[in-house]
Structures are given as structure tokens and as C-alpha cells.
Amino acid sequence: MNHHGGCHCGRIAFDVDGQIGQVMECNCSHCRPKGYLFWFVPREQLHLHTPEADMSTYRFNKHQIAHHFCPVCGVAPFADGSKDGKPMAAVNVRCLQGVEPGELDGRQVDGRSF
Numbered sequence: 001m002n003h004h005g006g007c008h009c010g011r012i013a014f015d016v017d018g019q020i021g022q023v024m025e026c027n028c029s030h031c032r033p034k035g036y037l038f039w040f041v042p043r044e045q046l047h048l049h050t051p052e053a054d055m056s057t058y059r060f061n062k063h064q065i066a067h068h069f070c071p072v073c074g075v076a077p078f079a080d081g082s083k084d085g086k087p088m089a090a091v092n093v094r095c096l097q098g099v100e101p102g103e104l105d106g107r108q109v110d111g112r113s114f
Contacts, residue, residue: 005008005096006050007075012068013049014078016041016091023104028111030060030067034076036092037101043080043087065090088089 003020006013016039024038025031031038054073069076077095082088093099 001083003091003096003099006078006090007070007095009070009073009075010057010075010111011070011072012055013048014047015047016089016096017045017047019109020093020099020104023101024090024108024109025106026109026111028057028101028114029112036076037094037104037106038089038090039093040083041089041091042113043089044080046080046089046091 001017001019003016003018004013007015018041020039024040026038028035052069055068058067058069058076059065065079065081067076067079073096077092078092080088081090093104094101
């Protein structure tokens with residue numbers, strides 16, 4: 001299955017391949033106020049239509065995750081990093097067209113304690 005996503009103004013656009021399984025809602029100081037709802041996929045499943053130079057990036061805490069956001073509208077549709085040495089993308093499912101977050105299998109994660 002292919003999903004189209006991006007930011008509010010359209011400056012950041014991408015497609016992501018895969019079936020949305022469980023999504024993660026983190027309570028850390030960054031994710032909670034922004035309302036992120038992340039779906040983790042191997043990075044090669046995320047296909048950017050936007051040059052990385054057109055995005056802004058924010059890193060915090062251990063600087064292991066690159067949270068990408070639009071410098072125009074401020075929306076942050078995805079992040080990337082690695083897990084067990086494999087490149088991963090954390091797609092904010094709230095930024096995917098035609099996806100209803102309330103219908104997904106959500107899991108609360110205690111990121112505040114990391």
C-alpha cells in the first residue's frame with residue numbers, strides 16, 4: 001500500500017510504502033506538545049519528493065533523531081534515524097492523506113523517562 005503525505009503548505013511531500021500497523025504516541029517534551037503519532041518504517045520505504053535542502057531539521061536530547069519540518073508552515077511530517085544500525089523513518093500519520101488516526105492501533109510510549 002502506498003500513502004501520500006506532507007506538510008500543510010505542500011513544500012514537503014513524500015510517499016511511503018507499507019501497511020500501517022501500530023503507531024506510537026510519545027509523552028516526551030518534544031512529541032507530546034506537537035501531537036506526533038508515529039509509524040516506524042525502514043527508511044527506504046519513504047520516498048521524498050522534496051529536496052532535503054527545502055526542509056528544516058531539529059535534533060534534541062541525544063541528537064539521534066532528525067525531526068524534519070517545513071520552514072514555511074511549521075508542520076513536521078516525519079523524522080529519521082536508525083534502530084539497531086538500520087535507517088528508519090518515523091512518519092507522522094497525522095500528515096498522511098486519507099488516514100484517520102483514531103482508527104489506528106495506538107501505543108503510548110514513555111519517552112519522558114529516556
